[in-house]
Amino acid sequence: MKAIGYDTAGPIDGEGRLRAFEAERPAPGPRDLLVRVQGISVNPVDVKLRAARQPGAGPAILGFDAAGTVEAVGPEVTGFAIGDKVFYAGDVTRAGSNAEYQTVDERIVGRKPESLDFTEAAGMPLTSITAWEMLFDSFRIPEGGGQGRSILVIGGAGGVGSILIQLARKLTDLTIIATASRDETADWVRQMGAHHVIDHHGDMAAQLRELDLRPDHVAALTGTERHWPAIVDLIAPRGHVALIDDPKTLDMSIAKPKALTVSWEFMFTRSMFETDDMAAQSHLLNRVAGMLDDGTLRSTVNERAAVLDPETLAQAHRRQESGRVIGKQVLPGL
CATH class of the missing domain: 3.90.180.10 (Medium-chain alcohol dehydrogenases, catalytic domain)
Incomplete structure (x- = not known):
C-alpha cells in the first residue's frame, strides 16, 4: 500500500x-x-x-x-x-x-x-473525544447540568476548543467563556456558542472581573505553563483545571489555597492501556x-x-x- x-x-x-x-x-x-x-x-x-x-x-x-x-x-x-x-x-x-x-x-x-x-x-473524532472526556469525565458535569456555573476555555478557536464549546452549549447549562486573541478567532468562538470572549494575551482575571464571572472549570488547551498564575488567580475556590498540553513545570503549591483539582485529559489513554x-x-x-x-x-x-x-x-x-x-x-x- x-x-x-x-x-x-x-x-x-x-x-x-x-x-x-x-x-x-x-x-x-x-x-x-x-x-x-x-x-x-x-x-x-x-x-x-x-x-x-x-x-x-x-x-x-x-x-x-x-x-x-x-x-x-x-x-x-x-x-x-x-x-x-x-x-x-x-x-x-x-x-x-x-x-x-x-x-x-x-x-x-x-x-x-x-x-x-x-x-x-x-x-x-480526536477533538470530539478529547472535548467529551474533558467535559463529562474529567469535570463530571452531567448532561443538562451546570446551572449557575461557568467554564473558561483557553484557546477556544482550536480544534478541541471549537467542539468543546459546542458540546457545553448544547448539552449543559454552563456559562461559556472562551479566549481568542484575533477578530477572526473571536468571531469563530462566538459562532461555536461562547457566551463571552476574552483575550488570553491580556489580563484574563481583570477581564473576567469586568464580566463579574469567576469560572468553576478551566479547560486549559494551550499555553498552560504561561497562563498558570492567571488561571489560579481567576478560578473559583475548589475549582477544577483540566489540561491537554505539555507544560514542563507547574507550581502546584499556588493551587493549594483554593483547593483546586488539576487533571490531564489524554484521549489515547483508553486505547494505550485497553481500559475496561x-x-x-x-x-x-x-x-x-x-x-x-x-x-x-x-x-x-x-x-x-x-x-x-x-x-x-x-x-x-x-x-x-x-x-x-x-x-x-x-x-x-x-
Whole structure:
C-alpha cells in the first residue's frame, strides 16, 4: 500500500521531513477493523511525535484522525461489517492513518456521520473525544447540568476548543467563556456558542472581573505553563483545571489555597492501556455522529486540502506549528 511517513525525528524541513513509500498492508487482529482510509486530519499530536519520537524499523506512519470504509474484520469483531463507513481517532501506539489502509480496534471506532463526506468526517473524532472526556469525565458535569456555573476555555478557536464549546452549549447549562486573541478567532468562538470572549494575551482575571464571572472549570488547551498564575488567580475556590498540553513545570503549591483539582485529559489513554471502558469512545463517537447529522453540532473543519501527498501534509504540519489554525485541517485519503 501507499503511505507517507518519516525516518528520523526532527523538524519538518529537516530530519523530520515526510516522504512517500510503499508499505505492507496490515492484517487485522482479533478485534480490529481493516479500514480503507478515505479522509484524514492533522492534529498537534502529529507534529509532536514527528519532532520527538524516533521511528523503529522503517518509516513511522503518523495520522490520528481518519474516516473510511471497512475492508475486513478480525474474528472477534461484533459491531461492524465489511462495507461499513466509519470514523475514529486511532491509537498512538500503532501505525497511523497517513496510508491507504489502517487497522484499528473496533472499540474506538464510530459510524461515520452521514451528512459529512469522508474528508470532513475525518476532522471530528480526536477533538470530539478529547472535548467529551474533558467535559463529562474529567469535570463530571452531567448532561443538562451546570446551572449557575461557568467554564473558561483557553484557546477556544482550536480544534478541541471549537467542539468543546459546542458540546457545553448544547448539552449543559454552563456559562461559556472562551479566549481568542484575533477578530477572526473571536468571531469563530462566538459562532461555536461562547457566551463571552476574552483575550488570553491580556489580563484574563481583570477581564473576567469586568464580566463579574469567576469560572468553576478551566479547560486549559494551550499555553498552560504561561497562563498558570492567571488561571489560579481567576478560578473559583475548589475549582477544577483540566489540561491537554505539555507544560514542563507547574507550581502546584499556588493551587493549594483554593483547593483546586488539576487533571490531564489524554484521549489515547483508553486505547494505550485497553481500559475496561475503552468502548466508551465508540459510543460517544456514535453520539457525536448523530448530533452532526441532526444539526445539533456543526463541523469544525476550516481548512481542506485537495490532495494528500508529502508536500501538502508537510504544509499542514507547518500550519499546526504556527499555532494559528482555526478549527480543523483535513485532507483526502491517498
